[in-house]
Amino acid sequence: MIIFDNVWFKYGDRDYVLKNINITIKEGEIVCILGDNGAGKTTLLKHINGLLKPSKGEVYVDKLNTKETSVSDLAKKVALVFQYPERMFFTESVWKEVEFALANFGFEEDIRVHRIRKVLNMFWLWEYRDRSPFTLSGGEQRRLAIAIALAWDPKYVVLDEPTAGQDGFQREILIDIIRNIVYREKTIILATHDIEFVFELPECRIIVLNKGEIIYDGSSVELFNNYPELLIEAGLEPPSLSKLIQTLRKEGKYVVFKNYDDAVDKIYNLIKGG
């Protein structure tokens, strides 16, 4: 369980960039943090593995207060994948790139080999194991970065802007990957301003950040169907289907869309029913 208890944060003596944040994240949840540029998403995520400590309030990861725990101890439980993680590669092979983290966390040789094999296969990267990570495509690099984060078997996986710079096809793959991670009983926290991506993950619990404050915390379906104006308030464009829902409701047709497939079904029925 991750708890943000009345967290306030500011960089140096500037204004607060996180204001009165209260969140409780349970095991197995997918939490999507939505917010415009500068809303404070990255700052919030860095609190989970202790890179940043609250100026006021506390953050607990499995009852450990992050102020009293070292980043390396927290990083074992919380894998934080930064925006553009592929920029951090530095070894000469995909294999070694995964091994670096495992060696840092002190895993024995035989466990390392087993883990590397497992994650590379899970992310369709096994055939690239001897290639330089710099020669992979953008999508493959992003997959490798997430594979690395899963290699040491953290309980929580934190992804900052996982879709940044990725095309449509890669985003589909990322959605599969995220579902797969949750299926493995891990908790995912991701930050993004890619609304259409979040719309495709209706199982997400959504937290909307606006200038460092939480203005929404609830289900994805509820937000996109009933409160699209909150997204606009936070400087985000609601998904195109949200607008359609509003129009249909004005016309007297009460609809609820869970995701694109669901919307297609319901629109088809509406047309058929006349």
Next chain:
Amino acid sequence: MSVISRFSKVFLFEEKDALLFRLDPRIKLIKSIILMVIVFFIQDPIKIGILMATLLVEFKILGKVLFKVLRSILYLTPILILIIVANYLATYDIIDTLSPLLRFLLFVMAVDLFFFTTSPDDFSLTLEALRLPMTISLSFSLALRFIPTLSMELNDIIEAQISRGLQLDKGNILTRIRNYIPLLIPLIVLSIKRSIEVAEALEIRGLRPGVKRTSYKTLVLSGVDYAYIIISLIIIIAIYLLELKHLISLAKL
């Protein structure tokens, strides 16, 4: 967080709302150079001490950068110790030890006076005013401009590698040095990519070496600039000409 990121902060330019920041950079450069030269002519540690005191007051009141200046001196501690030890062993005389030490400090402060209060923009304008070849002045100012970016990127890299379990301050000297490889390689790769991007951007915007350029912003001296340099000169000359022995005998009367 780490030594490097703290160290790089010293070199980050921070704009402050203070007189020194608004002065014409050429004026500051002139004063800087006068101070650097005078270091070689004044031997008396008391005179240098007085000159340093006036500069410290200036940093505090006119520049709001006193803390930064003191920190930059702190980073030079190893060199300061070396100067003290070497001079003392050579002369066995406190005054003869003190004098080179203070002159070195004054030199550092003269450098700080220009660099801590001059924005990258003003810096490039100064280089142009000096009529240096454009390739040199442009390379200098670009390098200076990218220090903040680089230091932010370094910070991102440090955080990302720590999140992958890297422990920077663990192990013996050798492992500690090796710990910097995961930081340096991404930094170098990023810098090379950046320099290619910058080169392309400059070319797209029509930069041609050898062609005369015009400036969007030009330097103009104001009354404050003249006042500043004249007062500075008066103070420096007065201290230089000061007859300390005479003063001391006057005080005894």
